[in-house]
Amino acid sequence: MSPPAEPAPLSGRQPKAVRNALAVLEEVVAAGPGVTAKEISAALKLPPATTYRLLNLLVGEEYLVRLPDLRGFALGRRAGRLTVPVASGPPAAARAVVERLRQRVRWGVHLASYQSGRVELADADPDHPPSDGALLARYPHASALGKLLLAEQADWRAVVRELRPFTTATITEAGRLETELADVARTGLARQCGELYPGRGCLAVAIRDVVNGTLVAGLAVSGPTERVAEPNPELLALLREHAEQLAPLLA
Structure with missing residues (x-):
């Protein structure tokens, strides 16, 4: 042979x-x-x-x-x-916290994960469908959850491939986005008012690892643009309260 x-x-x-x-x-x-x-x-x-x-x-x-x-x-x-398979969603205890917030507000409530380095909807509100997940991941400059992620980057330009305008309110100027992201990094709060869809806005707060402080997720509420633009101290306090409860569950 x-x-x-x-x-x-x-x-x-x-x-x-x-x-x-x-x-x-x-x-x-x-x-x-x-x-x-x-x-x-x-x-x-x-x-x-x-x-x-x-x-x-x-x-x-x-x-x-x-x-x-x-x-x-x-x-x-x-x-x-x-790729190595990953869990399909947050643990039951985290979903319970998100559901409690939904019961206390009339807005849509969404939980996003940043574990992959992109915006991924981990628990979207079924009663208030959010924006398309692929759209949020690809154009983070136009969403509050995306701005939380960008504010964490050493150079946000490495993540944003195009400052695409979706509405007349979308931030498409690099200098203006830079200023807003600096404020997001300082406060841990991101806001978008009609930047992705006219008449719709979103508030989002950062959820950080309780040990090393890295950004792991974002908790957001979505509603009418005019309501998002308001100070809303009570809503923000409620949002931050539940984000703190989620932090040890998502580490």
């Missing part, structure tokens, strides 16, 4: 192609669902033709999927095998 054939050696171009394909996957993760081929090409400084070829390959192998509605790409079925 003849010995098994030796595998063909990698050509000089193959390692680069593998690295580029992995870079495309990383860019889809970083940018979030809906990132376009043009955005990927610009971010990675790859020729458009190369980017399209890699995207077609990754879609064909089911590491990526096309999103017709978003006209972009998202992680596919096989990409899930590259």
Whole structure:
């Protein structure tokens, strides 16, 4: 019996192609669902033709999927095998705290997690559906929960890929956003008034690890823009009270 054939050696171009394909996957993760081929090409400084070829390959192998509605790409079925599974939601004790707050206010109450380095809705209010999760993750500058995350960054520009305007109230000037994020970092409170959808606003407070103080989650209430713009000291006190109760449960 003849010995098994030796595998063909990698050509000089193959390692680069593998690295580029992995870079495309990383860019889809970083940018979030809906990132376009043009955005990927610009971010990675790859020729458009190369980017399209890699995207077609990754879609064909089911590491990526096309999103017709978003006209972009998202992680596919096989990409899930590259990550360690995580818990699908907060512990029961944390959900109970969030539910108690919902019973005490007439606003929508949402809990977000930052464990992945992005805004992820961990417990969204079923009676007051929040904004699309993919939208919050991709454009954190336009939401209160996103601003909490950005205020924690050494350089928020590394997280925000585009200061996209959703309404006339959306902050699209870097200097103005910088000033607001400094205030969020100082107070642990973020506010958005009609920046994502007209007539809707949100207040959010930070939830920090009780041991090391790192940002782990955000607790938000959403309601009419004019009510969000008010000082609302009683609502803020209630929001902070429940955020403190959540801190040891989410560490």
